[in-house]
Amino acid sequence: MAMTDHLLVLEGLAATYNHAIRVLSHVSLTMRRGEIVALLGANGAGKSTTLKAISNLLNAERGQLTRGHILFDGRDTTALPPAELVRLGLVPVLEGRRCFRTLTVEENLVAGGIGGGLSRREVAAGLERVYTLFPHLGERRRSASGLTSGGEQQMTAIGRALMARPRLLVLDEPSMGLAPLVVETIFSTLKGLNGEEGLSILVAEQNSTVALRYAHRAVVLDGGSTVLERDAADLRGRAEITALYLGSPEESAAHLAALREPSSADYAAS
């Protein structure tokens, strides 16, 4: 298959922090255009580091990619600055929601449009679009972001990314610390964008139940390596996926073996 059939290809990524601590050993995944892919795994499995590697933000934390390839739209992006990646359509929303707390919600959104190289007219259209997607943000547009709720801050961070007109949205734990209803609002809005506009989404989540409900496929990391890549439908509702890293290594290995079974139909029949 030609590489360009895929929007994103990670091949055997290895990464370290401070030239010493190896946190990724062998991360591989492929994403087709229009897919939602959930990146799952326990605390410290390497999800955030993988997303930072894709977005070229490892340097900021003294991290380095030491092996492997990242291809976005068939192009090796490992040497491109983050701002250039945004202009190409690869837009991250990383952990912590990272809004400019003293700026208003609207000023945060405008910053995303400017970062994406939009004209004034495009920024105005982008704002309308974000407020249509998240009506709540429209009501809070003049509030300082730092004074809005966690859910509103997450919506602002996502809205800011959407202003840059992404083709691939890269999200790190959007559900973290949010009420279930807010999580559903955020995921269903993203799913809507995926269905209507074909927006591709790579989302790292510890909340595998929610992520699997909305994703097409799932990639599981363990100890800095990809250990499973499957259709989300094959993993939905499976007790092994939530129990995967809660027990002993032997139990985890048994769960993983079960999850690797050929198909959900086979599984149901067995």
Ligand SMILES: Nc1ncnc2c1ncn2[C@@H]1O[C@H](COP(=O)(O)OP(=O)(O)OP(=O)(O)O)[C@@H](O)[C@H]1O
């Ligand atoms: N800036 C850093 N410097 C050194 N080590 C780091 C740094 N960031 C992360 N690590 C380590 O790298 C490993 C992978 O962390 P990472 O944040 O990528 O995992 P994760 O799967 O996203 O987990 P979490 O859900 O807890 O964020 C962990 O052992 C973590 O302690």
